Amino acid sequence: MAHLLGGENLTVSFATRTVLDGVTLGLEDGDRIGMVGRNGDGKSTLMRLLALRSTPDSGRVTKRGDVNVGYLDQGDVLDGDLTVGAAIVGDRADHEWAANAKIREVMGGLVGDVDWHANVHALSGGQKRRVALAKLLIEDHDVIMLDEPTNHLDVEGVAWLARHLKTRWRANQGAFLVVTHDRWFLDEVCNYTWEVHDAMVDMFDGGYAAYVLARAERDRMAAVVEGKRQQLVKKELAWLRRGAPARTAKPKFRIEAANDLIADVPDPRDSVALSKMATARLGKDVLDLENVTLDFEGGETGQKLFDNITLRLAPGERLGLVGVNGAGKSTLLKLLNGEIQPSSGKVKRGKTVVTAVLTQDVKELDEVSDLRVIEVIEREKRSFSVGGKEFTAGQLVEQLGFTKEKQWTPVSDLSGGERRRLQLLRLLVGEPNVLMLDEPTNDLDTDTLAAVEDVLDGWPGTLVVVSHDRYLLERVTDNQMALLGDGKLRGLPGGVDQYLELREAALASGAVGGGSGAPTAATGSAAPSGASEAEKREARKDLNRIDRQLGKISQQEEKLHTQMAAKSESGDFDALGELNAKLQELLEEKEGLELEWLEAAEVLGE
Structure with a gap:
């Protein structure tokens, strides 16, 4: 594979803190890299260096002369006076860009519901972000x-962005580097993971699931004493093993390799025990919406945000809500919390219900900006119970990533992710029995998300989560429901995958309007396979052959893991290194076969 760009001995310091210390790495053709790490550890700094948007204190970044790099900063700012169309395609005539299938696909996937003629300054923050992303993706970039x-x-x-990145280039062409806290997305699109920590970068094969396994194995083999973090990693692996069948069926990552490591790990939640505790705290009645209708604010007659919907929350229920933007997810939480009243229908609230809502607005902390983190929590309560265990305020604060030193930081000096964590902590110490979270993953890194999930696992109450993070929804909720933009609330026994299927079917049938978007924008749906019958027969043969080979490799892999465990226990690290080298060769062969499997499956349209 051809080298595209790289950094040599990159060092960056801010004041007295070194963010990157002598880091050397590079991108090759075919690299699909996800970058993870705690907030403030240097992910965005490293990306800006590699994109040649900033200069290191020492070291250098080099790239092949003909390599074209596209970069989307968190703070990308578009010219607010331009129309949406001009911001994306410039002064190109409609017939010129509309004839390009790639551009049409990007338009449909990202800005199909955005007014093509509106000025950028009139758009919401989310719409501006999608316009900036569309502008980048219609251009031809090598990286x-x-x-x-x-x-x-x-x-x-x-889901659309993941599909686009997976199909944008051939398997061994182009490269991308992405920073995101969305763990499903990392697993779906990445073949390598970079972990930025302690001013260095560790590199792992595979997406997020593979990274979690490799990190746990690395820590175990190195005998690193990280008790709390190790338990979180093992719990995360237990969830991955016991997760949705669609995840474990994907050939790109065989989660069975983790079984021995996590065989003694209990389920993330004891649902029966939590349900008993929740019933004791709440009684039988929690919150019910009965035949509720809610008109659009200021709307014309007949316009309804909710149309005769019914929802009954049980003690200890864990409900996830998904839906299109503007379908009313946040409004539904306000109805449940009693902040607004329906146009018709009833909202019934149990006598013992105590609600708490994590909103998307962290300005709620402005009133305590002069206090330190620990002072904010202790002002609410000094000790409380979670999952039958007693915690001091300091212990819970530490569990969600505030070290003993960080606990004495003024609220005004916290980062966005830290403010988000404190906002959740402040709600929890009030001991509500119904907790509603509106996009709780905003600004949180993957390690902090795992810590938040660990706290929620032991929380004995009714939980309602609104989120676009499907990993979080599947991880902390037991049932999902959807608002599809038609005023109805629909159960999703098939989870998020069922929601995406419903949306795709609705778009294909024209049942859901796309707003006043680009004139000829397509829906962005994947095209059916155009392979001949002969090609399909050959693809079926390939699938059978690859499945047999993957089965043999899995047996060899299991044998190597057993041998490595024995050598690790005996302290024979030379032999352990040789076995690990064989394992890496086996994993490379496996990765190649899995790529062939995916290509054959694509021919068959599977």
Whole structure:
């Protein structure tokens, strides 16, 4: 594979803190890289260096002369006086860009519902982000760097972006580097993961699931004493193993390799025990919406945001809500919380219900900006119970990533992600029995998300989560429902995958309007396979052959893991290194076969 660009001995310091210290890495053709790490550890800094948007204190960045790099910064600013169309395609005539299938696909996937003639300054923050992303993706780049591209995208938009990046280039062409906290997205599109920590970068094969396994194995083999973090990693692996069948069926990552490591890990939640505790705290009645209708604010007669919907929340229920932007997800939380009243129908609230809502607006902390983190929590309560365990305020604060030193930081000095964590902590110490979270993953890194999920696992109450992060929804909720933009609330026994299928069917049938978007924007749906019958027969043969080979490799892999475990226990690290080298060769062969499998499956349209 051809080298595209790279950094040599990159060092960057801010004041007295070194963010990157002598980092050397590079991107090759075919690299699909996800970058993870705690907030403030240097992910965006490293991306800006590689995109030649900033200069290191020492070291250098080089790229092949003909390589074209596209870059989406978190703070990309468009010219507010331009129309949406001009901001994306410039002064090109409609017939010129509309004849390009790639441009039409991007338009349909990202800005189909945005007014083509509106000025950029009149758009919402989410719409501006999608316009900036569309502008980047219609251009021809050899390397694309995206800093938090999934921010402001709903579940459908994230799925479209994943599909676009997977099909944008041939398997061994082009490269992208992405920073995101969306773990489903990382697993779906990445073949390598870079972890930025302690001023260095560790590199792992595979997406997020593979990274979690490799990190746990690395820590175990190195005998690193990281008790709390190790338990979180093992719990995350237990979730991955017991997760949705669609995840474990994907050939690109065989989660069975983790079984021995996590065999003694219990389920993330004891649902029966939590349900008993929730019933004791709440009684039988929680919150019910009965035949509720809500008109659009200021709308004309007949315009309804909700049309005769019914929702009954049980004690200890964990409900995830997905839906198109503007379908009323946040409004539904306000109805449940009693902040607004329906146009018709009833909202019934149990006598013992105590609600708390995590909104998308962190300005709620402005009133305590002069206090330190620990002072904010202790002012609410000094100790409380989660999952039957007693915690001091300091212990819970530390569990969600505030070190003993960080606990004494003034609220006004916290980053966006830290403010988000404190906002959640402040709600939890009030001991509500119904907790509603509106896009809780905003500004949180993957390690912090795992810590938040761990806290929620032991929380004995009714939980309602609105999120575009499908990993989080599947991880912390047991049931999902959808608002499809037609005024109805629909159950999703098939989870987020069912929601995406419903949306695709609705778009294909024209049942859902696309707003006043680009004149000839397509829906962005994948085209059916145009392979001949002979090609399909050959693809079926390939699938059978590859499945047999993958089965043999899995047996060899299991044998190597057993041998490595024995050598690790005996302390024979030389032999352990040789076995690890064999394992890496086996994994490379496996990755090649899985790529062939995916190509054959694509021919068959599977």
